[in-house]
Amino acid sequence: MAEEKITLEENFAAVEESLKKMEQSDLPLEDAFKLYEDSVKRLKACADEIDDVEKKVKALMSDGSTADFE
Numbered sequence: 714m715a716e717e718k719i720t721l722e723e724n725f726a727a728v729e730e731s732l733k734k735m736e737q738s739d740l741p742l743e744d745a746f747k748l749y750e751d752s753v754k755r756l757k758a759c760a761d762e763i764d765d766v767e768k769k770v771k772a773l774m775s776d777g778s779t780a781d782f783e
Contacts, residue, residue: 724756727751727752728755731752
């Protein structure tokens with residue numbers, strides 16, 4: 714069975730939800746650390762995907778020039 718890819722939006726939504734949970738004062742430290750660890754992994758995946766898209770955009774520029782992203 715093929716693994717379904719998680720979108721950027723889904724990863725960002727999950728990170729946002731984790732942040733809300735971590736802001737709760739009654740969250741055990743171990744649970745907060747697990748949420749933090751998952752969020753870091755999700756943000757890394759997002760950064761990697763954004764980098765890939767940036768490379769594709771640069772490769773697709775019709776005149777062969779590159780432009781910096783702001």
